Amino acid sequence: MAQEGLPSINISASEGQLLHLLALMSGARRILEIGALGGYSAIWLARALPADGKLITLELDEHHAAVARRNLNAAGLGAKVEVRVGPALATLTAMQQAGEALFDLIFIDADKEGYVDYLQKP
Ligand SMILES: C[S@@+](CC[C@H](N)C(=O)[O-])C[C@H]1O[C@@H](n2cnc3c(N)ncnc32)[C@H](O)[C@@H]1O
Incomplete structure (x- = not known):
């Protein structure tokens, strides 16, 4: 993702494996992510979804969102994942x-100042 000009602030591979496992263990069918960046953590999470599962990931930056969509499509997850910008x-x-x-599962990985507000949303 560095070649796309994105900062190297995505989760690590082992964190991705942990998220994947948590999503599998919880049997999540609908996952929300806040902070998509280039879609790396979304790919780990979406791969744990059942065939009819859905992940919505929220991203502030248009360019990050475009890279995330491209990576998710390349991973064959375009139909399961929606990237919303704003x-x-x-x-x-x-x-x-x-x-x-x-x-069923929410992963918050965006602006730290917003976390309390995000948590107070049902
Ligand atoms: C740490 S990165 C996310 C990394 C990603 N979860 C991963 O591991 O692949 C944080 C992302 O949150 C986005 N962001 C920051 N503030 C935001 C906001 N208020 N709403 C939505 N996204 C935001 C940034 O643009 C950035 O892409």
Whole structure:
């Protein structure tokens, strides 16, 4: 992802394996991620989903989101994963107002100042 100009702030491979295992063990069918970057952690999580599972990942930066979509498509996960662009709090509020289904598992890996607000969203 460095060649795409993205910072090297993605999770490590062992952290990805742990996330994958947690998602499998929990039997999650709907996963929310906050902070997509280039889609690396989303790939680990989405690979644990059942065939009809869904992961929505929220990303502030258009370029990061475009790289994430490209990587997710290359990993064959384009149909299972949706990348939504915008400030996560605004996206979460819109999702809540639209009455979107709740999530079985949430991975927050974005701006640290926002975490309390993200946690207070149901
Ligand atoms: C640590 S990186 C995510 C790494 C990714 N989870 C991975 O391991 O592959 C944090 C990401 O959160 C995004 N971000 C920062 N503030 C955000 C916000 N308010 N809403 C949504 N995304 C945000 C950044 O643009 C960056 O791409």
